[in-house]
Amino acid sequence: MKPELINYAEIHEILPPHPVISIAGAGGKTTLMLSLAKDLPGTVVTTTTTKVGETQIRQADRQVSLECFPSDIPVKSIWVSPSLEPQNRKITGCGKDEFTQLSECCRKRCLTLIAETDGAACRHIKAPAAHEPNIPPECDVCFYLAGLDVLNHPVSPEFVHRPEIFSRLTNTEAGMPITVQSVINLFEHPDGGLKNIPANALKIAYLTHADNPERIAAAEEICRQLRHYDYVCIH
Numbered sequence: 001m002k003p004e005l006i007n008y009a010e011i012h013e014i015l016p017p018h019p020v021i022s023i024a025g026a027g028g029k030t031t032l033m034l035s036l037a038k039d040l041p042g043t044v045v046t047t048t049t050t051k052v053g054e055t056q057i058r059q060a061d062r063q064v065s066l067e068c069f070p071s072d073i074p075v076k077s078i079w080v081s082p083s084l085e086p087q088n089r090k091i092t093g094c095g096k097d098e099f100t101q102l103s104e105c106c107r108k109r110c111l112t113l114i115a116e117t118d119g120a121a122c123r124h125i126k127a128p129a130a131h132e133p134n135i136p137p138e139c140d141v142c143f144y145l146a147g148l149d150v151l152n153h154p155v156s157p158e159f160v161h162r163p164e165i166f167s168r169l170t171n172t173e174a175g176m177p178i179t180v181q182s183v184i185n186l187f188e189h190p191d192g193g194l195k196n197i198p199a200n201a202l203k204i205a206y207l208t209h210a211d212n213p214e215r216i217a218a219a220e221e222i223c224r225q226l227r228h229y230d231y232v233c234i235h
Contacts, residue, residue: 093116144187187222
């Protein structure tokens with residue numbers, strides 16, 4: 001299967017009504033979550049299955065704990081998590097049962113739910129550890145992200161989150177430059193971009209920082225070679 005290349009403005013055309021969305025990988029997860037919450041129709045619920053910075057949740061129009069959700073106050077975006085109290089400046093996300101409860105409530109009320117399901121330590125490309133990404137089975141749309149600004153930079157902790165795992169999954173030795181083929185290998189590996197995605201979910205490879213002709217050409221080449229995604233979106 002060859003994916004279709006789209007841009008961010010076309011995302012709303014391919015999503016099912018009121019989806020449950022997972023966002024994993026690196027290079028703009030929170031930005032994508034906030035953009036979708038703003039641009040998709042209706043009220044959008046945002047959450048995490050990992051941890052996020054306490055300042056990030058303030059960008060939603062309202063923040064409520066899971067025990068207080070749903071709220072009938074009409075707002076565009078609502079952040080929901082088990083607790084709103086930070087620990088070490090981080091908000092802890094939903095566990096398995098908590099996410100099931102939240103997703104069932106959202107489906108009953110026809111609300112879109114978006115979960116950030118991965119961490120990347122502010123790097124723009126990553127390979128998942130054994131416990132990552134934490135994608136709940138309820139998700140029917142899964143984005144996996146990488147930033148194309150990492151191309152030609154070395155595989156090192158400065159540019160890659162979990163570089164040792166990245167090297168193993170992509171056949172790129174430490175210190176060698178990150179290439180288009182490296183990105184393709186990461187996205188296509190069952191322990192990389194495809195890891196933990198529910199079988200019937202819509203799979204979207206999302207490439208950020210496609211902001212010059214060279215990177216756009218790289219995105220087009222990645223799209224030509226991916227086989228296990230429904231769409232490649234550049235932004």
